[in-house]
Amino acid sequence: MSNNSYDARGNKDASLGKDPTRAVGGAIETQKTKHAPTKGVAGEPYLIGDAMSGGYGQGPDILHDCTIAVNEGEIAVIVGPNGAGKSTAMKAVFGMLNVRQGAVRLGGEDITNLTPQARVAKGMAFVPQTSNIFTSMSVEENLEMGGFLRRDDLQGTIEQIYDLFPILKEKRNQAAGELSGGQRQQVAVGRALMTQPKVLMLDEPTAGVSPIVMDELFDRIIEVARTGISILMVEQNARQALEIADKGYVLVQGANRFTDTGQALLNDPEVRKSFLGG
Numbered sequence: 001m002s003n004n005s006y007d008a009r010g011n012k013d014a015s016l017g018k019d020p021t022r023a024v025g026g027a028i029e030t031q032k033t034k035h036a037p038t039k040g041v042a043g044e045p046y047l048i049g050d051a052m053s054g055g056y057g058q059g060p061d062i063l064h065d066c067t068i069a070v071n072e073g074e075i076a077v078i079v080g081p082n083g084a085g086k087s088t089a090m091k092a093v094f095g096m097l098n099v100r101q102g103a104v105r106l107g108g109e110d111i112t113n114l115t116p117q118a119r120v121a122k123g124m125a126f127v128p129q130t131s132n133i134f135t136s137m138s139v140e141e142n143l144e145m146g147g148f149l150r151r152d153d154l155q156g157t158i159e160q161i162y163d164l165f166p167i168l169k170e171k172r173n174q175a176a177g178e179l180s181g182g183q184r185q186q187v188a189v190g191r192a193l194m195t196q197p198k199v200l201m202l203d204e205p206t207a208g209v210s211p212i213v214m215d216e217l218f219d220r221i222i223e224v225a226r227t228g229i230s231i232l233m234v235e236q237n238a239r240q241a242l243e244i245a246d247k248g249y250v251l252v253q254g255a256n257r258f259t260d261t262g263q264a265l266l267n268d269p270e271v272r273k274s275f276l277g278g
């Protein structure tokens with residue numbers, strides 16, 4: 001059965017996030033420099049994990065020649081079965097895995113050997129699949145923690161995040177652990193945005209939330225991308241995520257199985273049959 005409910009909601013839909021005063025983080029600046037020659041390798045995506053192989057510690061390779069990339073202001077989505085290596089690919093791109101072969105480049109710069117902290121300083125932010133908030137801290141304290149690397153005033157960015165997620169403003173003094181699943185994910189995304197990243201990496205941001213809340217989260221993610229921030233995300237809700245994806249990656253056993261635009265993957269009979277439930 002085809003699901004057309006997302007047809008008007010792609011990242012190219014201009015109806016959302018047009019107001020630059022609602023831009024998050026360094027977004028306004030990012031937009032201005034959007035077409036500046038930041039790419040070291042001609043035509044290369046802004047962030048690329050290029051032909052990565054590697055695994056955990058001294059263990060066997062989990063990733064095999066795996067390539068994941070995202071352009072500026074675009075949404076790239078990684079889908080695939082459980083255990084396919086989606087989270088592992090994200091960790092590799094963020095510097096949490098021993099990449100034995102291949103490279104990670106950001107804006108043309110080789111960052112393969114940088115620590116995760118150094119990557120944050122370069123403009124990358126990562127929301128992991130689990131334990132992505134401080135449950136005993138208030139919503140606002142979580143946001144402040146997200147900005148702890150910054151030396152400047154955080155208040156402006158906090159207000160931008162409250163504009164993006166108004167419910168967080170209402171609950172700013174409540175312990176984050178008391179919030180609903182969808183609200184906790186908003187806290188996690190908000191915390192990541194506190195560093196004013198150029199690239200936002202999300203591992204299953206809609207895990208365990210209702211379809212309506214998922215829809216809303218996707219809308220906010222689209223809004224963030226519109227401000228010029230690149231989004232690289234893993235999603236279990238493959239069909240809905242590909243609807244908003246500029247680029248999609250189907251991973252199987254640590255390797256690229258299909259790579260195309262979100263729309264093309266949705267239209268591919270083989271992808272539909274094997275990965276999207278027909």
Ligand SMILES: Nc1ncnc2c1ncn2[C@@H]1O[C@H](COP(=O)(O)OP(=O)(O)OP(=O)(O)O)[C@@H](O)[C@H]1O
Nearest residue numbers: 056059062080081082083084085086087088089129
């Ligand atoms: N910390 C770890 N140490 C050793 N092996 C791990 C570790 N984390 C994951 N793995 C292994 O790596 C493989 C890929 O796991 P990964 O978590 O990347 O899959 P995934 O596609 O994110 O799955 P899911 O959809 O369940 O989140 C699995 O075989 C898993 O057992």
Ligand SMILES: [Mg+2]
Nearest residue numbers: 086087088129
């Ligand atoms: Mg995972």
